[in-house]
Amino acid sequence: MTRDSNHSLDDLTHPGQLVQLVEDDSVRCLACSHRCLLHPGRHGICQVRYRAADGLRVPWGYVAGTNLDPVEKKPFFHFLPGSGAFTFGMLGCNFHCDFCQNWQSSQSPQLTDPENFLSWVERISPIDLAGMAVRRGAAVLASSYNEPVITAEWAHAVFSQAKQMGLKTIMVSNGYATPECLEYLRPVMDGYKVDLKSMREENYRAMGGQLKHVLAAIEKAHALRYWVEVVTLVIPGFNDDPAELWDAARAIRGISPDLPWHVTGFHPDYRMQDRGPTQPATLLQAAEIGQEAGLRYVYAGNLPGKVSSLENTYCPGCQALLVERTGYRVQIIGMQMDGRCTSCGRVIPGVWSASDRATNVAA
Numbered sequence: 001m002t003r004d005s006n007h008s009l010d011d012l013t014h015p016g017q018l019v020q021l022v023e024d025d026s027v028r029c030l031a032c033s034h035r036c037l038l039h040p041g042r043h044g045i046c047q048v049r050y051r052a053a054d055g056l057r058v059p060w061g062y063v064a065g066t067n068l069d070p071v072e073k074k075p076f077f078h079f080l081p082g083s084g085a086f087t088f089g090m091l092g093c094n095f096h097c098d099f100c101q102n103w104q105s106s107q108s109p110q111l112t113d114p115e116n117f118l119s120w121v122e123r124i125s126p127i128d129l130a131g132m133a134v135r136r137g138a139a140v141l142a143s144s145y146n147e148p149v150i151t152a153e154w155a156h157a158v159f160s161q162a163k164q165m166g167l168k169t170i171m172v173s174n175g176y177a178t179p180e181c182l183e184y185l186r187p188v189m190d191g192y193k194v195d196l197k198s199m200r201e202e203n204y205r206a207m208g209g210q211l212k213h214v215l216a217a218i219e220k221a222h223a224l225r226y227w228v229e230v231v232t233l234v235i236p237g238f239n240d241d242p243a244e245l246w247d248a249a250r251a252i253r254g255i256s257p258d259l260p261w262h263v264t265g266f267h268p269d270y271r272m273q274d275r276g277p278t279q280p281a282t283l284l285q286a287a288e289i290g291q292e293a294g295l296r297y298v299y300a301g302n303l304p305g306k307v308s309s310l311e312n313t314y315c316p317g318c319q320a321l322l323v324e325r326t327g328y329r330v331q332i333i334g335m336q337m338d339g340r341c342t343s344c345g346r347v348i349p350g351v352w353s354a355s356d357r358a359t360n361v362a363a
């Protein structure tokens with residue numbers, strides 16, 4: 001791996017596959033639901049995919065950060081609990097959320113003063129990146145930090161290598177993947193985590209997206225039998241109205257009561273510094289709404305110690321404690337390797353062993 005300062009992101013690209021040729025020499029990008037129509041020389045909304053003379057060029061051959069994280073940090077709670085997830089990020093995003101927690105890497109290509117932001121990337125091949133995950137002892141390879149859907153072809157190449165090395169693969173996404181993108185990734189990807197950031201169209205418009213596409217992606221990923229978990233960062237004055245939380249819980253419940261829903265606490269970041277962090281009582285209320293709406297697995301995070309029982313997994317059949325979590329310390333207590341509750345035998349949906357295929361099926 002070589003370090004590359006003063007890089008040109010346009011050079012770190014490769015011919016794209018999620019693309020459709022349209023009339024007058026333009027192409028339509030099919031990676032995310034913006035479906036940008038790109039005339040020659042034009043970049044998409046994400047600014048990292050562009051129409052070159054030889055077709056659509058897409059990010060390739062680099063990472064802008066790697067780390068070995070607990071898989072619970074993504075967060076995935078029903079996916080090889082306690083495993084290490086070797087995580088890589090690239091640059092750019094198709095949204096522009098004021099509360100972005102990874103703005104240094106996700107928003108950097110859009111900013112005009114690159115001196116203040118990441119000025120280096122590391123070149124690497126798919127096989128070397130997957131090999132790094134194995135050498136670090138990870139069971140999972142994750143594409144995260146920036147929005148991974150805009151670099152789907154790179155993820156496909158890396159995940160293909162990872163699968164051959166016996167790893168599970170996941171994406172941590174804003175849920176703006178198109179059906180074509182989810183189908184394209186399915187042979188090499190196991191888990192898809194979606195941020196459901198709001199249930200209000202005006203909030204999504206401010207972030208640069210549309211709610212309907214996010215809900216459609218959750219439904220499509222579930223139908224394709226990815227392992228899906230949904231996260232809502234509960235932000236005071238933005239999406240913490242109980243009516244909106246009810247809408248979110250009902251929407252998820254409408255797809256499957258077995259989809260885990262994580263309600264997590266906001267802390268002031270990036271361009272949203274005008275309000276304080278989420279109060280524990282608000283998170284508790286959000287979790288109660290999820291449970292009352294009929295979701296079987298509701299988790300509240302980011303406030304260690306304060307809402308700890310809401311980090312555990314309980315059997316919906318007999319209420320036995322199955323997985324105990326204290327921060328990132330994980331103990332499997334009442335569940336067998338095949339995902340059955342030790343007490344009552346109920347099958348808990350999730351990916352519990354390296355040989356499991358993901359399914360959010362009802363028990």
Ligand code: SF4
Nearest residue numbers: 029032035036044046
């Ligand atoms: S990934 Fe999305 S934003 Fe980027 S070019 Fe494709 S459709 Fe446009």
Ligand SMILES: [Zn+2]
Nearest residue numbers: 315318341344
């Ligand atoms: Zn049970």
